[in-house]
Amino acid sequence: MLAESIAAACFSLLSMLVIGRVIGPHAAGTGTVAIAAFLIAELVVGSLFPDSLVRLAKLEQRHADSAATAAVLFGILGGAVVAALGPLLAREAGEPVIIWLALALAPLLPMAAFSGTASGLYVRDQRFRLLSGRLLLGQPVALAVGLGLAWTGHGPWAMIGAQAVSTLVTFLLMLRGGLGLRPRLDRAALADLWPIALPQIAAAVVQAGKYRLFLLALSILVVPGVLAVAHFAFRLVDAAVAVVWQTVSRISMARLCALQHDREALAERYGELAELQSMLALPICLGLGLVAPDMVALLLGPAWAGLGEAARIVACGAALTFLYGDTHSLFVALGKARRNLEIAAVTLALPLAALAIVRPHTAEGAALAWVLPSLALPPVLTILVLREIGRSPAWLARKVAPGVFAGLVMAAAVLLARDNLAAPPWATLLAEIAAGGVAWLLAAALAMRGRLPQALRTDRAPVAWRRREASRRGLREAGAGQGPG
Template sequence: MGTLGRKALSGVIWSTAETFGTRVVNLASFLVLARVLSKEEFGLVALAGVYISFLELFVKVGVTDVVVQRKHLLDIEKDTAYWTAAALGVIAFAVSVLIAPIAAEWSNEPEIVQIIWWLAIGIIPLSLSRVQQGLLIRNLKFRSLAIRNVLSTFSGAAVGVTMALNGFGVWSLVGQQLTSKFVEFLVLYWVTRWFPALKFSKSSFQDLWHYSSRILGVNFLNFVASNTDRFLIGQLFGISSLGVYEIGRRIIEVIIDISRVTISRVAFAAFSRMQSDINRLVESSFFITRIAALIGFPAMGLFMFFGGEITILIFGEKWKEAGMICQIVALSGLVRLAVLTLPALLKAKGHPGSLLFSSAVQVAASVVMALALVSFGLQAFTLGWASGQLAFFVMLLYFTKRLINFPVKRLFVFYVAPLGAMLCSWVSVKALEGLYPESWLQLPYSVGIHGAVFTTLYLIFVLLFGFRAIKSVWVELDSLLVKGKKVPGADF
């Protein structure tokens, strides 16, 4: 196994441990906060977060991605990227001061002004650590990134929960976010020990901007896709409904983040190092896709079929309305997992423009469908918004086929076994319900019974339908773990 393969495997292991650990901590703190705080308080911070996330786009401006993607990174390029992000951070903070009163007027929520101002403070440490994060990812040092995220997440959760239990209300959510960002900033400087020189090159800036501007466009459209729904819900349905929506999508976003952050971040770094070898890129992508489908599809299936029960069990009866939201978001999550590696492939091969166009199509489709269904209520709006993922799915397949001659048909083969096993498991669970005692179908027992039976049946069905795919994954993983073996696709 090559050095890159060993580093990539180490990266996957550390990223998995980091992402799982941080998301579990976030979810645990969220459970406490959800039972202490009101729908309106969650809605206020969620709406304020839309404006802050928008400003953060211009701070990030693709700096981390361009540091990772460059074949040869010069010192002057690192310095230029750093000071560019720092300047944009100061500008973004100043803009937040100006837009906060406008946001309050639009939303008719005067309290949001102070929330935006305080959250905007977190933009400064974010802008001063973009290059450091890129350097760690570029060198596949995911252990250091894991330390950063774990420390910042634990610190933020501790502050947020402590403030909430002591009656700080909405400000506990603000304190949680600010604490996390400042701890991230301090740890990144500690682990990298990299500090910029007082140098800036106009030519380096122009060269970096050519790539990073397209990443900025992609990130902007991702922002629109991730936040326009919240903005529209806040305007069309009210702050309370936005709180319900946030709860409904939270668990699914945790699961998606575990997959996306763990796999996509490592994949992009590894793909960038092998960008000139198309065969290795394709086989490595297939290897990751098989794992994502076999594990991720049933995870989404659990929430698609039993999301209503799970939401009530975890968050309480007052969040019952969020159950259907959870199920719809899980359906869109299934589509997102199906093309998990394709954005990383396009970026690594230097085609961020195609990713930008795909994101634009997704946003347009989501907005059109959501507004078309808005009169039918919050659940229908959510379904319309989620349908935009299908457009993104189609566009990614089109561009990867056209630009890098990606064998799309082989990709669909990997979906058959997990999808078939998932559907058969659900049908079997429903058929077996008539055999259970009545008490087993009541919360909290129903969640445990349904989850255990669904998971057991999925393992049985996926072995029946996809034994060859599972065997292939096992052989490739074994090749990564045992030095000296090498299987095509495993040495990514």
């Protein structure tokens, strides 16, 4: 899981920076309009059933087949919607080529829908090595294709080509996974999945796809160049924190759902996961907030001025969202997926309202509107979580304290390195990163008293998983004549 998340972050960031530097802000902004529409539709069709398939207590083949079939049908519908939106987006952005970009992306949506549903089944079976192949294999190939198109003067088509290759590779890997899915629509099976699937997909569209909706709204207010700068700022931070979100959420969803009927054990696991999340995420957010302007200036040059400051604002706001644990997985485990939808709706409404009121014309102004939920919601979500698990604020503070301490020590080390070095920009940036990394390792070891976070220890596996493994061992022993009859 960690390898997949790191690869996703590195290749996503590398693809964005390298291709963006070659094609320039205007072409990148034009491609961003079509990509944003595609990613919103992909999020809908690809996230419809995975969580409900993971949580369902008794999963049968009819559930898997029906979920995959329904998702592909939704993917076909989503492709038609993206194609139909092309002329509207082209007119609003003043770029006719967006029509053809949207038409090229539309046929990819049924494949993305199948891949998303299959991933839920693979998560349930803990086939994480197969899942990691989507990125470890697909992203390098997609980057190579995108760069080839960029260097040959294809402008925004470089972004479309990279997206197409990534989607196709993922689809082929999921198809070859051996699940044996067949076209089938069983109404009773789908009825078992809808109570979680419907609120979760609505929440996913807003929560995971809110920045895409935000970009579409922002494209009406700003020129394509400013849109590209804002988009790259969001992606820069998202690529970094996605390492934590993806790794912790996959652990959380499986473990918390396995303990949904044991509130005491669930609360303890939630605290362990909150400790791990803060330990990993806070130094990433704070470190990115400190070095983003220098890094952007060195990698992209003066044409992307403003991206670094916008990324700094977004990164500092994101740090606050890692202080109260993985609420998304907790509410699914408790059977309150609708609460995720309510929270997601607020996180979308606040920045859109800020856009409508302030009407920013710079990337920094857009970033300030974007981080508004990160400032307003943490106290509310902390109260909700503590009520659900029956714990006190002091208990949660003790869980996240090691991560906060390590993050602050790292930030101090970066600032000291910056203020006391007289070196070329590249050398200074590398020294800041090295100083911050060493300081974080030492501070984390001190705060954790030399032990791994509890969430990473093997004796923290979910109860249901341990019982299943014990049962499998017993069956193997019985089959070999070594166990009881």
